[in-house]
Amino acid sequence: MFKILDKQVFSPVVKQMVIEAPRVARRCQPGQFVILRIHEEGERIPLTIADFDREKGTITIVFQEVGKTTRQLGTLEAGDYIRDFVGPLGTPSHIENFGTVICVGGGVGIAPVFPIARALKEAGNHVISIIGARSKDLLFWEDRMREVSSELFVTTDDGSYVRKGFVTDVLKEVIEDRGRDNISLVLAIGPQPMMRACCDVTRDYGIKTIVSLNALMVDGTGMCGCCRVTVGGQTRFVCVDGPEFDGHQVDFAELARRSATFRAEEQRALERHTC
Ligand code: NAD
Structure with a gap:
C-alpha cells in the first residue's frame, strides 16, 4: 500500500x-x-x-x-x-548537453516536462521553456518551471494571463528569433494535437523534436501490445520503447484512432460511476 x-x-x-x-x-x-x-x-x-x-x-x-x-x-x-x-x-529521457533546448508543456503536460527541463538545465543546456493552458485558472507550476528554465514563456488560449495564443505560436517565434541553427532540440509534452502541432512547426526547420506519448496501456512491461504505435514505419511499444519518441516519425493519426478505441466503454464506466 x-x-x-x-x-x-x-x-x-x-x-x-x-x-x-x-x-x-x-x-x-x-x-x-x-x-x-x-x-x-x-x-x-x-x-x-x-x-x-x-x-x-x-x-x-x-x-x-x-x-x-x-x-x-x-x-x-x-x-x-x-x-x-x-x-x-519506461525508458528515461536522454539527457546531455545539447546546447539550447526548447521544452514545451501544454496543460497537464507541464508536469512531466518539469523533471526533464531540470535535468537538461543541470546538464548545462540553455533551457527555453514554453508553457500554455486554456486559461489562467488552469495554469500551474509557473514558478517551478521558472526555477529550472533559463527563459520562460507563458501562453493562455483565451488571453486571460500573459500572452494570448497556443504554445506553438511562441515556439515558432522563438525559433525565428534565435535562428534555426541555434536550437539543438525541442521537447514537447501535452495533448496529442499539441505535440503533433509542435512537430509540424519544427519539421519545417529540421529541428529534432521529442514527444512523450500517452497511449492506452495495460501491463506496462511490453507484454500486452496495447500501447503499440507506429514510429518511422515500425511498430514500437510506448511502455518499453518509449514513452519518448522522435515526434517527426510518429504516426499521430493512428495514435489518435487507437486512443479512441474504448471511448464508448470509458464513457459508460464514467456514467455508471457518477450515477
Ligand atoms: P489542453 O487541451 O488544455 O491544451 C493545453 C495547451 O496545449 C493549450 O493551452 C495550447 O497551448 C496547447 N494546444 C492544445 N491543442 C493544440 C493544438 N491543436 N495546436 C497547438 N497547441 C495546442 O490540454 P489539457 O487538457 O491540459 O491536456 C490534457 C491532455 O494531455 C490529455 O490528453 C493527457 O492525456 C495529455 N497528457 C499527456 C502527457 C504525456 O506524458 N504525454 C502527460 C500529461 C497529460
Whole structure:
C-alpha cells in the first residue's frame, strides 16, 4: 500500500499528489512513468512522473480527471492509500548537453516536462521553456518551471494571463528569433494535437523534436501490445520503447484512432460511476 502524503487541487479536475514510494523514487529518472491501481478491483492507469525525491522517497503525480479511475483517484485525500504503484517504468529521457533546448508543456503536460527541463538545465543546456493552458485558472507550476528554465514563456488560449495564443505560436517565434541553427532540440509534452502541432512547426526547420506519448496501456512491461504505435514505419511499444519518441516519425493519426478505441466503454464506466 502506498500512502498519499499530500494533495493539492489545481483546478476542479487537475490535482497533484505526493506519494510515499521509496523504491520507485530511488531508481526514478526523468521521463519515466508509473502504473497505479487504486484498489484490488481497480483499473491500471499510467501516469508520467512529475517529480521525485530520492531522499524523502516520494513521487509526485499530477493528473486530470478524465475518466472513472482518475475521478476516483481525485476523491482520495492525504492519509489515504493507493493499492499498487508500480515503477519506474519506461525508458528515461536522454539527457546531455545539447546546447539550447526548447521544452514545451501544454496543460497537464507541464508536469512531466518539469523533471526533464531540470535535468537538461543541470546538464548545462540553455533551457527555453514554453508553457500554455486554456486559461489562467488552469495554469500551474509557473514558478517551478521558472526555477529550472533559463527563459520562460507563458501562453493562455483565451488571453486571460500573459500572452494570448497556443504554445506553438511562441515556439515558432522563438525559433525565428534565435535562428534555426541555434536550437539543438525541442521537447514537447501535452495533448496529442499539441505535440503533433509542435512537430509540424519544427519539421519545417529540421529541428529534432521529442514527444512523450500517452497511449492506452495495460501491463506496462511490453507484454500486452496495447500501447503499440507506429514510429518511422515500425511498430514500437510506448511502455518499453518509449514513452519518448522522435515526434517527426510518429504516426499521430493512428495514435489518435487507437486512443479512441474504448471511448464508448470509458464513457459508460464514467456514467455508471457518477450515477
Ligand atoms: P489542453 O487541451 O488544455 O491544451 C493545453 C495547451 O496545449 C493549450 O493551452 C495550447 O497551448 C496547447 N494546444 C492544445 N491543442 C493544440 C493544438 N491543436 N495546436 C497547438 N497547441 C495546442 O490540454 P489539457 O487538457 O491540459 O491536456 C490534457 C491532455 O494531455 C490529455 O490528453 C493527457 O492525456 C495529455 N497528457 C499527456 C502527457 C504525456 O506524458 N504525454 C502527460 C500529461 C497529460
